[in-house]
Amino acid sequence: NAGVTQTPKFQVLKTGQSMTLQCAQDMNHEYMSWYRQDPGMGLRLIHYSVGAGITDQGEVPNGYNVSRSTTEDFPLRLLSAAPSQTSVYFCASSYHSFNSPLHFGNGTRLTVT
Amino acid sequence: TQLLEQSPQFLSIQEGENLTVYCNSSSVFSSLQWYRQEPGEGPVLLVTVVTGGEVKKLKRLTFQFGDARKDSSLHITAAQPGDTGLYLCAGAQYSGAGSYQLTFGKGTKLSVIP
Numbered sequence: 700n701a702g703v704t705q706t707p708k709f710q711v712l713k714t715g716q717s718m719t720l721q722c723a724q725d726m727n728h729e730y731m732s733w734y735r736q737d738p739g740m741g742l743r744l745i746h747y748s749v750g751a752g753i754t755d756q757g758e759v760p761n762g763y764n765v766s767r768s769t770t771e772d773f774p775l776r777l778l779s780a781a782p783s784q785t786s787v788y789f790c791a792s793s794y795h796s797f798n799s800p801l802h803f804g805n806g807t808r809l810t811v812t
Numbered sequence: 813t814q815l816l817e818q819s820p821q822f823l824s825i826q827e828g829e830n831l832t833v834y835c836n837s838s839s840v841f842s843s844l845q846w847y848r849q850e851p852g853e854g855p856v857l858l859v860t861v862v863t864g865g866e867v868k869k870l871k872r873l874t875f876q877f878g879d880a881r882k883d884s885s886l887h888i889t890a891a892q893p894g895d896t897g898l899y900l901c902a903g904a905q906y907s908g909a910g911s912y913q914l915t916f917g918k919g920t921k922l923s924v925i926p
Contacts, residue, residue, distance in 0.1 A: 803854025
């Protein structure tokens with residue numbers, strides 16, 4: 700069972716470049732989400748999806764786009780990278796209820812120079 | 813304003829000592845979850861508490877949900893070096909249209925020294 704798979708594990712971008720962080724889950728979870736983790740800031744929600752074709756913004760959505768064409772995949776797109784987007788990004792999925800645990804991937808460490 | 817306040821932010825203790833981590837809010841949560849995260853990995857769920865006043869035990873770890881479902885604590889008895897990690901609390905709140913959102917505290921970084 701792979702769980703939640705994120706690629707790449709590390710990435711360095713120059714300011715203004717674009718890229719897509721990939722996330723896939725094999726647990727048939729309805730709910731998927733993207734968080735960023737910065738020192739002293741905890742985990743902050745970027746975007747989330749409650750099912751295929753449905754996405755919504757979280758706490759810090761600016762500069763990021765998402766789409767959910769299948770249940771399994773939830774890519775995160777950076778359209779024009781900025782140094783403020785240097786962070787560790789985590790994708791997570793769950794069954795969608797108030798007490799369902801989040802299953803996290805192992806993260807993508809992104810540096811924007 | 814941080815919805816969930818975790819304290820302490822850092823904790824360094826000797827092996828065998830006891831410790832308590834707190835997670836406090838002025839908001840009511842449908843459930844509260846505790847995660848542990850190790851370097852280079854994603855957070856992993858330890859426990860979910862749902863009912864006010866609920867106490868759950870996981871070996872040497874004891875989790876408590878406040879009666880009003882606004883706060884929680886994690887107590888570790890006789891800490892071991894393997895307990896080292898970042899401990900995160902997360903509260904679930906209904907956000908409309910059948911959707912729940914998890915809000916995370918900033919975490920407590922625990923170091924247990926052999």
